[in-house]
Amino acid sequence: MGKVIVVTSGKGGVGKSTSTANLGTALAVLGKKVAVVDADVGLRNLDVIMGLESRVVYTSMDVLEGVCELEQALVKDRRTKDLYLLAASQKNNKSDIQPEQMKKLCLELKETHDYVLVDSPAGIEQGFQNAAAGADDALVVTTPEVAAVRDADRIIGLLQNMAINNLVLIINRLSPEMVKTGDMMEPTDIIDILSIDLIGVIPEDKEIVVSTNRGMPTTYNHKSDAGQAYKRIAQRLEGEDIPIPEFKSGGFAGWVGKLFKG
Amino acid sequence: MFRRLLQLLNREQKSKSVAKSRLQLILVQDRTGIDEEIMESLQIELTEVLSKYFILEREQVEVELEREQDSMALVANIPVLGTKVRHPVEA
Known part of the structure; x- marks a missing residue:
């Protein structure tokens, strides 16, 4: 029996789908059997990020309506063994699926997979409620920005109300240079505020755009900082003790450096 | 000490510190539903009550x-100048 992890953020555009695709891939590369589930009914995009859009035949809606079996709806990844995608219906609305139905789907999936990663839509409405319904744990994704952290706080409160208590944070798109000059919140600032454990920091990386263009998760790119950071998160999820690199502001030296630089 | 002095001279606060303190304020409101107006009236009423006993x-x-x-x-910082309460004289 595996576990269901919802990937969520509240705010849109902080990297939920990118994180789901990369972590799913990284976990499968580690030899785990993984299903990634797009819960963004009506606005699916996980298939595109993973480069599987041309192979989607059935969606979770088809499974729920009895049009096909769950196994038939799972799209097998082209590159990595034991990685599957369950796409969301593009023709339906978020209200066409009920939390109970999602819960049932997740239960069924975790019987045959080590990890079920559910990519939540943005917002706190039904789409999120559905995505979190069957989750055992949650990965909260944020960026080092006021609006994103505020929404993450809201989502953390909602998840705790749903009795999902094993929550960990991914800080995405952190610019080490800006942190150094004191112009971006550093991980400790964000952890102070949100009071949940950090599982990884993804540095800002242009490779993300390139790999999304190609439909090939960045995890495959050994030269990509972001891809490697996702790999380490996958290892941490697997219980490996891998320290998180520190990103800190320059303090006195940084300040003097900046002064002389003008 | 020297470092602190330099920090004081560095008048412009780093934007990350501004972000953090703004967030802390926003989240207190988000989490409790208590806004500035409520805090203000709490402060006024609290001061009224305490003024019966202390010179503030x-x-x-x-x-x-x-x-x-x-x-x-709830953290309150209330400077007290004196007390209005007299010790009852024991018989």
Whole structure:
């Protein structure tokens, strides 16, 4: 029996789908059997990020309506063994699926997979409620920005109300240079505020755009900082003790450096 | 010490510190539903009650909601100049 992890953020555009695709891939590369589930009914995009859009035949809606079996709806990844995608219906609305139905789907999936990663839509409405319904744990994704952290706080409160208590944070798109000059919140600032454990920091990386263009998760790119950071998160999820690199502001030296630089 | 002096001279606060303190304020409101107006009237009423017992430096009174880890605390800083309560004379 595996576990269901919802990937969520509240705010849109902080990297939920990118994180789901990369972590799913990284976990499968580690030899785990993984299903990634797009819960963004009506606005699916996980298939595109993973480069599987041309192979989607059935969606979770088809499974729920009895049009096909769950196994038939799972799209097998082209590159990595034991990685599957369950796409969301593009023709339906978020209200066409009920939390109970999602819960049932997740239960069924975790019987045959080590990890079920559910990519939540943005917002706190039904789409999120559905995505979190069957989750055992949650990965909260944020960026080092006021609006994103505020929404993450809201989502953390909602998840705790749903009795999902094993929550960990991914800080995405952190610019080490800006942190150094004191112009971006550093991980400790964000952890102070949100009071949940950090599982990884993804540095800002242009490779993300390139790999999304190609439909090939960045995890495959050994030269990509972001891809490697996702790999380490996958290892941490697997219980490996891998320290998180520190990103800190320059303090006195940084300040003097900046002064002389003008 | 020297470092602190330099920090004081560095008048412009780093934007990350501004972000953090703005967030802390926003989240107190988000989490409790208590806005500035409520805090203000709380402060006024609190000062009224305490004034019955103490002579306060009214302009210096500060009442704030602060968060530490999982818990929230109402932190008040109330400078007292003297007391209005007399010790009862024992017979």
